[in-house]
Each structure stands twice: as C-alpha cells, then as structure tokens.
Amino acid sequence: MPINRPVATALAVALCLLVSACGGSSGQGDESDGQDREAAASKAGYPVTLDNCGHEETFEKAPSRVVVMNGASVAEVSTLLALGLQDRIIANQQGYGMSEVPGRAAAVKALPTGDVKLNDAYDIPREAMFGLRPDLVLSLTSYGFDQKNGFATRGQLRDIGANSYVSPQGCDAEPSRMTLADSYRLLRDMGRIFNVGDRAEKLIAASEKNIATVAEKVEGQHRPKVMVLFSHMTMGANEFSSVVSNGIVNDILAKAGAVNAFADASRTTFADLSKEKVAATDVDAVVVIAYNDPNPAAYAEKLLKEFPQWPAARNHTYVTLSDSMYLGPSNDLAVRKIARTLHPDVF
Numbered sequence: 078m079p080i081n082r083p084v085a086t087a088l089a090v091a092l093c094l095l096v097s098a099c100g101g102s103s104g105q106g107d108e109s110d111g112q113d114r115e116a117a118a119s120k121a122g123y124p125v126t127l128d129n130c131g132h133e134e135t136f137e138k139a140p141s142r143v144v145v146m147n148g149a150s151v152a153e154v155s156t157l158l159a160l161g162l163q164d165r166i167i168a169n170q171q172g173y174g175m176s177e178v179p180g181r182a183a184a185v186k187a188l189p190t191g192d193v194k195l196n197d198a199y200d201i202p203r204e205a206m207f208g209l210r211p212d213l214v215l216s217l218t219s220y221g222f223d224q225k226n227g228f229a230t231r232g233q234l235r236d237i238g239a240n241s242y243v244s245p246q247g248c249d250a251e252p253s254r255m256t257l258a259d260s261y262r263l264l265r266d267m268g269r270i271f272n273v274g275d276r277a278e279k280l281i282a283a284s285e286k287n288i289a290t291v292a293e294k295v296e297g298q299h300r301p302k303v304m305v306l307f308s309h310m311t312m313g314a315n316e317f318s319s320v321v322s323n324g325i326v327n328d329i330l331a332k333a334g335a336v337n338a339f340a341d342a343s344r345t346t347f348a349d350l351s352k353e354k355v356a357a358t359d360v361d362a363v364v365v366i367a368y369n370d371p372n373p374a375a376y377a378e379k380l381l382k383e384f385p386q387w388p389a390a391r392n393h394t395y396v397t398l399s400d401s402m403y404l405g406p407s408n409d410l411a412v413r414k415i416a417r418t419l420h421p422d423v424f
Contacts, residue, residue: 130248140213148217152404218247295334301361302338308376313349
C-alpha cells in the first residue's frame with residue numbers, strides 16, 4: 078500500500094525543517110552548522126539492533142545497498158516499495174508479474190536485478206552476492222543463507238560488512254504459523270532498520286482499520302469453505318500439491334468471513350493432495366493465487382468445470398489474487414476482495 082501524497086509531503090517538510098537544508102544563509106558559518114545538524118539527523122535512531130532468527134543484527138545507519146533474494150516471494154520488495162525505499166535496492170530477484178496494488182508490478186519490474194547469473198534455485202549464488210557489495214540482504218526464509226545450497230551465509234555476509242534479515246516465521250523455512258501480525262512485523266522491522274518507523278506505523282494503522290471494517294461487516298455470516306491454491310504450480314507428487322493448508326491465508330480467510338476447506342489436510346504450509354481427495358471435499362469458493370500467471374481466471378474456470386459437484390462450481394464462485402494473499406503490506410486488499418465475493422449482501 079503506497080504512502081499517499083499528503084503524508085509523503087509532510088514527511089519531506091519535516092525532514093527539511095530538521096536538517097535546515099531548504100534555504101537560509103549561504104555564509105560559511107551557517108553552512109558548517111547545517112552540515113553538523115544534517116550529520117546528527119542522519120545518525121538519529123541508530124544504532125538499531127534486531128534479534129533475527131538467533132542472529133543479532135546491528136545497524137549503524139540506514140542501508141543503501143540492499144539485495145532482495147527471490148525465495149518465491151514479493152513480501153520483502155513490496156514492503157520496501159510501500160515504505161518508499163526503492164532507491165536503496167541495488168538488486169531484486171522477486172516478482173509475481175502482477176499485483177492488487179496499482180502500479181506495484183511495474184515498480185517491481187523496474188528495479189535493478191544486479192545483472193547476476195542465478196543458480197539452479199533461481200537465486201543469487203555466493204560469489205555473485207559478494208560482487209554486489211551489499212550492506213543488507215533480505216530473504217524470505219533461512220534457506221536463502223544456506224551454504225550447502227551455494228548461498229552466502231549470514232556469517233560470510235557479516236564478514237564483508239553486510240547485515241542480513243530473514244522475514245517473520247522464516248527461520249525454519251516453513252512459514253505455516255504465519256499470520257497478519259507477521260506482515261506488520263516485517264513493516265515495523267524495515268521501519269526500524271531504515272529509520273522510517275512513522276511510515277510503517279501509518280501503513281499498519283490503515284491496514285488494521287480496513288480489515289476491521291470488513292470483519293465487522295461479515296461477523297455472524299455463514300462462513301464458506303474455501304480452497305486456496307497457486308495456479309499452474311507443482312510442489313509434490315500429487316496432482317494438487319499447491320493447495321495452501323496453513324499460514325497467513327487462514328488468517329486472511331478468517332477476517333473475510335471464511336474458512337480453509339483444507340486446513341486439516343496438512344500440518345505444513347502446503348497440502349499434497351490427490352484428485353480424489355479434492356473431489357470428495359465440499360468447496361464453496363476457490364481462491365487462485367497467481368504467480369507469474371497472466372490468466373489465473375482461466376485456471377479457476379478450469380477447476381470449476383473439473384469439479385462440477387462443488388457448491389463453488391454450481392454458484393460459479395472464485396477469486397483471483399496475487400501478492401496481497403501472502404506476507405506483505407497489502408493483505409487488507411485480499412481480505413476485502415474475498416469478503417465482497419463471498420458476502421456481497423453486506424457490502
């Protein structure tokens with residue numbers, strides 16, 4: 078969710094007044110005083126220390142050479158963009174190809190990639206990472222810092238002067254316990270690291286307000302059973318291996334007045350399901366998450382034709398989403414879109 082123009086303007090004015098860089102005398106004494114004040118302002122709020130997956134990361138100043146690893150995520154890059162920090166990114170490997178936030182997909186695509194050759198995991202290998210000379214590397218999970226997969230470890234990054242950060246619930250590379258609170262934690266952590274905590278809190282407050290408004294409208298309504306899955310994606314041995322069973326999607330569904338039809342199918346994030354299991358489950362609605370899929374609606378239509386016995390098929394009920402359905406700054410958009418589709422009478 079981008080910062081609106083009045084807020085951005087107010088922040089710029091406040092910074093201008095703080096560092097006295099918007100006018101005044103050109104005399105040598107005043108210039109020296111201004112430089113001293115600017116140095117003090119840039120130091121304000123630092124050092125910042127975070128305990129991140131058992132690693133203590135201390136920031137002496139705001140990072141200026143940020144590398145965002147792939148991790149099949151857009152949470153980290155979207156959070157930086159929402160906070161207005163795109164100019165700090167020197168290499169980004171994340172992208173879903175689409176977004177519920179107007180202009181977000183284009184903004185992600187426009188970011189530099191670092192011109193590195195990716196490894197077999199479609200991410201940045203160790204030597205290429207060193208060549209980028211980052212001062213902060215972001216990864217969705219600890220997988221992105223695993224030496225046996227050819228990545229730079231957090232210790233190796235520290236040796237070259239770079240901090241590292243694993244997103245909330247990513248320490249064990251299994252974000253099945255993720256909730257909306259983790260999206261807010263990611264925003265707050267980035268706000269602290271880059272000394273833009275006020276921007277982070279405004280985004281969080283707006284999201285919480287939007288979600289609370291929706292939750293109030295759907296309170297007491299029948300809660301449809303929803304199947305959530307990624308389109309055209311295989312993660313296991315069975316035909317339906319990209320069905321989401323646990324994680325932040327369940328929190329989003331709950332706020333939208335729904336439940337996950339396959340919440341009990343697995344203890345991990347994804348369930349690896351046979352066609353028979355899927356066919357035997359009552360599904361009132363389908364949420365298709367698009368990952369670089371230009372036509373997720375076609376995938377949803379195909380599913381409804383494949384399982385005509387579903388209430389979802391009889392009522393032709395589905396929702397297509399992308400980045401707002403996952404960890405990141407725009408979960409309120411997913412909550413609102415799902416709720417409006419499932420409970421149109423209360424909106």
